Amino acid sequence: MKKINKSILSILIMVICFSITGFNNKVEADGQKPQVYAHAYVVMDAKTGEVLHSQDMNKKIYPASTTKMLTALVALDNCSLSKKITIKQSVLDNTPSIATQAGLKAGYTYTVEELLNMLLVYSAADAANSIANEVGGSIPGFVNMMNQKAKSLGMTSSHFDNPIGLDGRNFPNTYSTGSDIAKLTQQAMKNKTIKNIVKKPYYTIKNYYNGSSKTLNCSNKFLRGQYYPKDLYTVIGTKTGTTDAAGNVLSTTAIDKNGREIICSFFGNNTRAKMYEDIEALLTYTYKDLNSGWKQENGKWCYLDNNGKKKVGWLKDKDSWYYLKANGEMTTSWLKYNNNWYYLEKNGAMKTGWLKYSDSWYYLREDGSMKIGWLKYNNNWYYLENDGSMRTGWLKYSDKWYYLREDGSMKIGWLKYNNNWYYMSQDGSMLINTSIDGWNIDDNGIATMAKSM
Secondary structure, eight states, rough: OOOOOOOOOHHHHHHHHHOOOOOOEEOOOOOOOOOOOOEEEEEETTTTTTEEEESTTTTEOOGGGGGHHHHHHHHHHHTTTOOEEEOOHHHHHOTTTTTTOOOTTTTOOEEEHHHHHHIIIIIIHHHHHHHHHHSSSSHHHHHHHHHHHHTTOOTTTOOOSSSSOBBBBBBOBBEEEHHHHHHHHHHHHSSHHHHHHHHEEEEEEEEEETTTTEEEEEEEEGGTTOOOOOOOOOOEEEEEEETTEEEEEEEEEEEEOOOOEEEEEEEEESHHHHHHHHHHHHHHHHHHHSSSSEEEEETEEEEETTSSSOOEEEEETEEEEEEEOSSOBOEEEEEETTTTEEEEOEEEEEEEEEEEETEEEEEEEETBBOEEEEEEETEEEEEEESSOBBBBBBEETEEEEEEEEETSOOEEEEEEEEEEEEEEEETSOOOOSSSEEEEETTTTEEEEOOEEE
């Protein structure tokens, strides 16, 4: 029988009074989606089309000049970049003065490529109508082509009645959804010509008027100095829009150092300045979220925070705790921390409850720390040795003997062991030098039947 030097009374007091010593410096996985002011927005993976974040994405909205992406796609489907178009006075006369214009002059000739630059960089309505009239035979004819194209792109909740993007009271048949404009942006950015144009901060019309040139600044302020974290991603274009009905609109595409393109189609419900702030917040949150979390490096797992830095120490992710070493590597197996032992499973999650390890059983408290000493579990008592392993067989504890079954639970009542009988009292201790139920128990705890008189 083995010896041990503490009293069962002391350990019972410890069990009753024991307060769990947890690990300090717990850190939970971070990330909070920003609050923004929008009629609707969609944040989409440009490659897969997966919607990452959204608000009212299927709500009817007005697209404003994001419509011009569709105008460009229809033009590119039906003519070459080198095709020449002569500006007509009748087309200019039918271009509403409320729309942004490049100031084109009748009689001047430009290629489709030049007009597309004016259309997409500066949002020029006179370029839009000139393209539409030439490609469609008339502006209404081109609009029919636009609606057919929209349908083929899966823009099932959209309709257009002009190639400029004018909408609202005077143009009630131009409408869309955040979801549809995100789809349109995705398709537009798959076109190399459009993708190359929309990233330009400005465009110069070389043959503007009487041999002079004219420089048009891009309407997308992200391309002209508007703040965003360039170390995290780069804005590569797409298209702005503003009307009284739509408010401030911008469908933006960005790319990070890993080549992941994200689209943010945003329909603002505040000032233009706030729209840019909100889009920056959504893109920044999205890229940090995508680039953070669990990553595998050289076969080892680590966790990156929203700044791309490896976390160390304890980390709570969802409902599990993990421990990351000083080099960021995820711990598996045993861990000693603040003089307590913990067990991290193969997937890194901290173990609680019973653990079988190398043919021995251990018990991990709710905080994950390994239990030592007496343990009451499901109305049974168990004893965990100083190394945490569950004891079985005889145990001497504070000058008393106890017996732990094969499953570790403490025996109470009669026990037959090596052809001898013993009696274990209600606290589990073996009786000695006494009599019970007609049996005499000697100083070794062995019971013999009392002789009848």
